[in-house]
Amino acid sequence: MYEEAIAYGVPLKHLTDPNLATDFEYDDALSERFNKVLSAGGFSQGRLGDALLAHSELYYRWRFRKIHLRLRDQEYAEIRKQNETFRKEGEGDAASGQQGLKARVGALERDPARLRAEKEMNDKKSEWLLANQTSPDVPHDKEKQAYLAAKARFDDVNDPYLRERAKLRALPNYSDELIGNLDIYDKNLLKDIEYIKAHQTSGSKPLRPHYQQMLKAYEDEFTHGKGLSDPLVIEFFDNFVHDSLAGFAKDETLPSDPRCCYIGGDRELKFADNRPVSWERSTAFG
Known part of the structure; x- marks a missing residue:
């Protein structure tokens, strides 16, 4: 590291x-x-x-x-x-706590400027995709650039919403x-x-x-x-x-499984094997 x-x-x-x-x-x-x-x-x-x-x-x-x-x-x-x-x-309080965050997230999500920018981005993307489907052998730089410009505008107005939503989602579950x-x-x-x-x-x-x-x-x-x-x-x-x-209890790791030990990049130390390293999935036996 x-x-x-x-x-x-x-x-x-x-x-x-x-x-x-x-x-x-x-x-x-x-x-x-x-x-x-x-x-x-x-x-x-x-x-x-x-x-x-x-x-x-x-x-x-x-x-x-x-x-x-x-x-x-x-x-x-x-x-x-x-x-x-x-x-x-x-x-917290009404402004900085959970209720305040929920209110701000809802208001930002419904913001007319954000909704207009999102619709424009989706429309430009559809026009670009349709042009590619209609004439796949012809470059469609005009439509592509129009989509990218609309996406940049949406990303700009969507940023405050994403920031507040991230704060709300990061609150602990009780x-x-x-x-x-x-x-x-x-x-x-x-x-x-x-x-x-x-x-x-x-x-x-x-x-x-x-x-x-x-x-x-x-x-x-x-x-x-x-x-x-x-x-x-x-x-x-x-x-x-x-x-x-x-x-967490949200993955497929069993409570009895040995933990992975990384020794550089994605390389793992095969410390719990009874046999030479194999591509096959490890089990408790062999």
């Missing part, structure tokens, strides 16, 4: 900048807990893939502990408390969607475990290392009574790790 930023001329600030001091200051509490995670995971030096697998195992131990001990209710209470704070901030998604996420993770266990006992291909460690973490918590108990490791995941996938 640093090299890409330099290559494209992104202005970078020096760490001695006073305005950056709090952003990069040393956090003793985080350091103590992070070092404990490193030691508990059993890695300090070596291959990046091994470190990722070790960290994933600790993460799943933490997840299974929360599920087993039914700790989500405490988390939900805190989420609702934060939601109420954010809701009040988002609503409908407890996150809480519902967390429940689904936990339930789907347990379903994944049952699926993986069934295939493991059916004599199919050996599990990939990511899934072996996940299954071990599950059995230690729910079967062997040897789940995660180190308070510093638990506090690290409770207070310093943001599980970004939990709040």
Whole structure:
């Protein structure tokens, strides 16, 4: 990322900048807990893939502990408390809050000048397309330039509407969607475990290392009574790790899937494979 930023001329600030001091200051509490995670995971030096697998195992131990001990209710209470704070901030006053934004967006969307410019742009585009369809071998620069000029005029008058609409769409949602998604996420993770266990006992291909460690973490918590108990490791995941996938639940990624590790451009580190890199879609087995 640093090299890409330099290559494209992104202005970078020096760490001695006073305005950056709090952003990069040393956090003793985080350091103590992070070092404990490193030691508990059993890695300090070596291959990046091994470190990722070790960290994933600790993460799943933490997840299974929360599920087993039914700790989500405490988390939900805190989420609702934060939601109420954010809701009040988002609503703001009549001018700058949600209602004010909705009113401005509606007025800008219905603005006669904007509607006229949009109609003119669409008309010019239709004339250009029709000319191309009628005489495809003849250049139609006049119609094309008329469309581009109309589009530029529309873009100009449409800009205030897009800016206000972007502000409105960026306001948080307070409908407890996150809480519902967390429940689904936990339930789907347990379903994944049952699926993986069934295939493991059916004599199919050996599990990939990511899934072996996940299954071990599950059995230690729910079967062997040897789940995660180190308070510093638990506090690290409770207070310093943001599980970004939990709040979205809008893609096809399974809760049990290994995370992608990019090592340059679009190249991924195949740290969880049992076999040489293949173009075929990865599964839990083989």
